[in-house]
Amino acid sequence: MSGRYEHPHAGFSLTVPMPFAILEEAADRAILGLDAPGDSTLVLMVEALPGDMRADELAGAGLEALARELGAFRLIDRASAGIGGERGVRTLSSHVADGRAMTLEQWRLAAGGEGLILTGSCPTLEYSALAEVFDAVAASLRR
Amino acid sequence: MSAYREIDVRREGRRAAGRLEAGVARLLVPRGEDLEEIVVPEDALPDALARLLDLGPRPVSPAATPVRTSVEALAAALEPAGWEPAQPPGGGSAEDHEAIQGLLAAGHVHWRVEVREGPSSGAPHALDLEVLDTGVGLWLVQYDEAEVELSPATATAVFRRLAALVSGH
Numbered sequence: 001m002s003g004r005y006e007h008p009h010a011g012f013s014l015t016v017p018m019p020f021a022i023l024e025e026a027a028d029r030a031i032l033g034l035d036a037p038g039d040s041t042l043v044l045m046v047e048a049l050p051g052d053m054r055a056d057e058l059a060g061a062g063l064e065a066l067a068r069e070l071g072a073f074r075l076i077d078r079a080s081a082g083i084g085g086e087r088g089v090r091t092l093s094s095h096v097a098d099g100r101a102m103t104l105e106q107w108r109l110a111a112g113g114e115g116l117i118l119t120g121s122c123p124t125l126e127y128s129a130l131a132e133v134f135d136a137v138a139a140s141l142r143r
Numbered sequence: 144m145s146a147y148r149e150i151d152v153r154r155e156g157r158r159a160a161g162r163l164e165a166g167v168a169r170l171l172v173p174r175g176e177d178l179e180e181i182v183v184p185e186d187a188l189p190d191a192l193a194r195l196l197d198l199g200p201r202p203v204s205p206a207a208t209p210v211r212t213s214v215e216a217l218a219a220a221l222e223p224a225g226w227e228p229a230q231p232p233g234g235g236s237a238e239d240h241e242a243i244q245g246l247l248a249a250g251h252v253h254w255r256v257e258v259r260e261g262p263s264s265g266a267p268h269a270l271d272l273e274v275l276d277t278g279v280g281l282w283l284v285q286y287d288e289a290e291v292e293l294s295p296a297t298a299t300a301v302f303r304r305l306a307a308l309v310s311g312h
């Protein structure tokens with residue numbers, strides 16, 4: 001069974017799908033993890049943006065940072081996407097962390113000096129099984 | 144003999160082949176006149192295949208819709224790339240050929256990946272993925288007897304299928 005989650009301060013809500021659960025909540029983020037041992041997470045972050053930064057610029061800056069920080073980073077996809085009724089940018093990338101191949105799918109929205117970044121991360125061999133869950137959470141995002 | 148899976152990659156008439164065994168993938172990949180061996184852990188194989196096939200962001204037209212044609216028309220349009228259709232050719236029409244030619248007009252790369260159980264598994268089973276990488280985006284190639292459907296796809300959708308080929312789910 002899935003449930004609706006509303007962050008108490010950051011002004012966003014989303015559907016928490018089974019088998020995920022809220023693991024951590026902070027002023028600017030919520031972290032969802034699989035309700036079982038594993039490395040798959042969904043993280044939603046709110047970020048103050050300079051001026052009138054657009055989602056595409058937010059994605060560009062974010063991808064540059066990932067390329068600097070992650071080992072064997074590779075961008076697989078980057079496209080405009082509908083996210084919870086707004087237009088944003090969806091990206092897919094891969095990297096290696098602690099010797100494991102990981103896949104990162106991200107959705108970014110930007111408006112009114114605020115950015116919203118949803119990141120689904122999982123071991124690459126689990127990606128095909130989790131991709132639809134990531135999609136569903138992105139589609140459920142509201143602010 | 145231990146269980147293993149065979150990997151077969153065909154791209155524009157060139158072929159890379161190898162096997163996945165005990166958590167390690169070994170592929171012999173053509174480089175010029177030589178063969179280069181690529182060795183990666185199983186979980187890195189989807190990404191290694193993505194690199195080999197040059198999978199990356201592509202345009203996706205919101206208006207793009209599936210194109211259905213005969214295997215024969217597709218084979219004719221893809222000549223002379225050395226493509227061998229996975230199904231026997233059926234009849235084709237001039238309209239089929241025209242539709243495919245339009246899709247391929249801006250250039251294309253055709254590739255296919257197959258991962259199948261080795262003979263020792265006792266349960267022959269193969270998963271495959273065939274794609275046309277064109278100037279107007281990526282198209283999944285899916286067979287239905289003598290016909291074939293080309294469906295527009297994002298690089299994300301293609302990578303999901305590559306990951307599924309390796310993970311088996």
